[in-house]
Amino acid sequence: MINKPRLWAVIPAAGSGARFGAALPKQYLKLADKTVIEHSISKLLMHSDIAAIAVALHPDDHFFSSLSCANDSRVLRVDGGSERAHSVANALAALEKAADSDWVLVHDAARPCVSNRDIKRLIELGCAHSVGAILASPVVDTVKRSTALGEIAETVDRKDIWRALTPQLFRYGDLRDALRFCHDQQLLVTDEASALEHCGRQPLLVEGSPRNIKITYPDDLAIAEVFLRGEEQ
Numbered sequence: 001m002i003n004k005p006r007l008w009a010v011i012p013a014a015g016s017g018a019r020f021g022a023a024l025p026k027q028y029l030k031l032a033d034k035t036v037i038e039h040s041i042s043k044l045l046m047h048s049d050i051a052a053i054a055v056a057l058h059p060d061d062h063f064f065s066s067l068s069c070a071n072d073s074r075v076l077r078v079d080g081g082s083e084r085a086h087s088v089a090n091a092l093a094a095l096e097k098a099a100d101s102d103w104v105l106v107h108d109a110a111r112p113c114v115s116n117r118d119i120k121r122l123i124e125l126g127c128a129h130s131v132g133a134i135l136a137s138p139v140v141d142t143v144k145r146s147t148a149l150g151e152i153a154e155t156v157d158r159k160d161i162w163r164a165l166t167p168q169l170f171r172y173g174d175l176r177d178a179l180r181f182c183h184d185q186q187l188l189v190t191d192e193a194s195a196l197e198h199c200g201r202q203p204l205l206v207e208g209s210p211r212n213i214k215i216t217y218p219d220d221l222a223i224a225e226v227f228l229r230g231e232e233q
């Protein structure tokens with residue numbers, strides 16, 4: 001008998017938030033009624049078909065254990081690495097019961113505004129695709145390429161240009177192997193799709209809400225608060 005593929009999740013949360021520049025990592029900053037990371041984890045916990053969520057944390061993290069979600073039976077704590085891709089690889093390794101054909105959603109701790117609707121759509125369309133899929137948003141501004149002097153070299157046709165968001169959904173074995181390949185080839189990737197692309201694969205782009213912002217700079221926190229308030233209505 002062939003078992004139905006299961007669904008797992010990984011939350012990379014081992015970053016320091018250097019660009020944000022707060023006294024503590026940005027994922028632990030308060031956003032409305034809870035911290036940024038609690039919003040992100042709770043969005044995934046709402047999906048009962050996710051078997052477990054591996055959260056990659058800085059090895060010296062002393063914030064996470066005080067959060068109530070740290071005690072959830074589906075939440076697993078794992079040490080992250082020096083780069084996001086290393087944190088994701090460590091978290092995958094910690095999901096010991098995952099089979100190669102299972103699916104895994106990777107979602108930034110720093111994206112608290114993802115909607116349930118977008119997660120559901122990603123799972124539905126991604127699991128039906130041979131490679132997997134990512135949430136993404138088409139670029140809406142006119143795009144320029146700059147010279148080394150900060151002048152405009154050219155205007156880039158934005159027709160086929162998308163911003164990569166998370167979650168990103170892939171087969172567990174494919175993602176593990178792609179990240180291993182990039183590590184061995186010393187290719188530094190900033191998202192999971194790039195790792196698959198380096199292996200010659202073409203993941204599907206699933207249009208998601210542009211409200212699914214990544215908290216990167218201080219202004220993003222205020223914007224996220226407005227978006228989360230809108231969710232409640």
Ligand SMILES: Nc1ccn([C@@H]2O[C@H](COP(=O)(O)OP(=O)(O)OP(=O)(O)O)[C@@H](O)[C@H]2O)c(=O)n1
Pocket residue numbers: 011012013014015016017018019020027056080081082083084085087088108109110111214215216
């Ligand atoms: N070594 C790292 C670096 C980043 N991340 C996580 O990857 C996500 C996206 O990364 P980014 O927004 O770049 O976060 P930081 O690395 O914390 O930010 P910065 O680059 O400004 O330091 C975040 O949830 C972050 O915690 C991680 O798990 N491990």
Ligand SMILES: C[C@](O)(CO)[C@H](O)COP(=O)(O)O
Pocket residue numbers: 084108163164165166190191192214
């Ligand atoms: C994965 C990601 O959120 C896609 O936009 C992004 O790449 C995270 O890291 P970055 O360092 O801010 O590029």
